[in-house]
Amino acid sequence: MSVRDERLSRDGGARGGDRAQYGVCAFLALLGALVIVDALRIAPLTSSNDPIGPRPVPVLLGVALLAVAVVYGVDVARGGRGEPEGGEDVDLSTAVDWRTVLLLAGAFAANAVLIEPFGWVVSGTVLFWGAAFALGNRHHVRGLAIAIALSLITFYAFAIGLGVNLPAGVLQGIL
């Protein structure tokens, strides 16, 4: 759902004014509507123990979201804008580097898909190596070595040592 806003942000960013903020307003309004619709779907259920039931709170939040969306929209129309967050490794003078973001999200998604069938050691290696590659690492062999080492260390330390649930996957019996 938030992917839509990002696309809008690219369009708006190029034009100078931060019109992409209307995308955030639209998202807030849409979410507000969804919350209200979902709440109205619940059968009203009240008892002496619970005089208001499960419905009023979501309805209230939905209405508040719609209200905030409107106020936000008015603020944007008047030229208000939120400052993008800075940081040590953030250079805000550059345009958004979508290739890196998508590659990184891809490496992350690969981990989510691979973790059950192949196990943490394989999926974690793919995640680390892929993320480092996406972020500009060009020492492929060194990256892979660190990735495998980290995956193995965390698997032994946390899954076997501390009893955290990390799947062994295809390497079941080998590790």
Added chain:
Amino acid sequence: MDNLTHLLDGFVNVLSPGNLLMALLGVVAGTAVGVLPGIGPAMTVALLLPVTYGMDPTQAFILFAGIYYGGMYGGSTTSILLNTPGESSSVITSIEGNKMAKAGRAAQALATAAIGSFVAGTIATLLLVLVTPLVVTFAISLGAPDYFAIMLLAFVAVSVTLGSSRVRGFASLLLGLVIGLIGIDGVTGRQRLTLGIPQLADGIDVVVVAVGIFAVGEALWVAAHMRRTAAPVIPVGRPWMGAEDWRRSWRPWLRGTALGFPFGALPGAGAEIPTFLSYVTEKRLARRSEEFGHGAIEGVAGPEAANNASAAGTLVPMLAIGLPTTATAAVMLAAFESYGIQPGPLLLERQPALVWTLIASLFLGNLLLLVLNLPLAPAWAKLLRIPRPYLYAGILFFASMGAYAVNSQPLDLVLLLLLGLLGFVMRRFGLPVLPLIVGVILGPRAELQGRRSLQLSGGDLSGLLGGPVSIAIYAVIAMLLVWPFIKRYVARSAP
């Protein structure tokens, strides 16, 4: 002195080998994440939550407290040696600290930050010992309507005081409250916003939300605007201070502590406001105010003390009322719940050993941090040279491991990515993230207290008003909400 005996017992407990090890691990990990960009104490505690489920809760909290205090020390190293601060609480430190470092006084800046943090942390922890039981005595008389009002105050305070834009703060808060709504309603058993996905019936775990918004969101955001040429790190030797530096530092340390502790305990004030106030105070009081802006040691000593004192102040409402005022405290509150411990006024009565050992570990952690940070500052500074691709790949790696470990379901990794995208969008549009985290964690409790109040009044809305305490809190909330309008009116009528 009943509390003194308890505290002494706490010291005896904390000196056991297992607890000592946890305290040491905590302060080392805390300093490391404080120094490292892209990862902070709140996220680290969230990541460690699933890993520590099997541990004794006391040890887990000693670990978390060490990380919290350590993060405050580490953040100052980054802000002094690298102009851009690691944590929002050390933004002010970087103003004078980095100027000092550039003028070749990095060692003195680091020394006044570390020693000031120790002084402030120790005094503030003493204040914590004295004040917490008093707050508990007050809090024990509070009923459901009062708690409901206190939580509403926390919501409003974090939304309106952080960042410049109130509407963006409220947008963030509402997003958090909606995320907190997902799952089965505890009172009636009805599913809300689960969209028919069975795994969502238990709601989205706080760990997944915190890690997604902080870690994944930060990694994606950095990826979008990666600084290709790394900012220069100023090399530094072993920190030390001359007699003149001591003379100029001790008053700012004490004043910073006095400002930091009370503000840390207030919802929404956090560490940003007291560090700023301390900076302004020192600038006004300094005999050589012309040095400000060119590396005045008072401008490092005061804010750093305020920063650490506010961390101790944060623990007062957290332990006494169950009210978090910073992101780290919010995650620690979630940690209490995952151990089945109810934070709030009864905590001190039911779990005295846990609370007093935790407090004793704060004194110990502070001492360990001073020892770790003074001689080892150059070693910590080396962490800043980690190649960024590896750093952020590692953050994502540990983020997915921690999130997966909560429920062992791949869906959590998908949620983590979606929340990461949300965190990305929030950073892009300048929406503060703290209101969201507070909303997720306090939202369900606020609803529970609100419904409990209405139950007592039989559904009559006047039940929410309760007694004098809640009425006073509503007055404060109203003040916070209408203040900018009053200010605008006054500014207009008095030309």
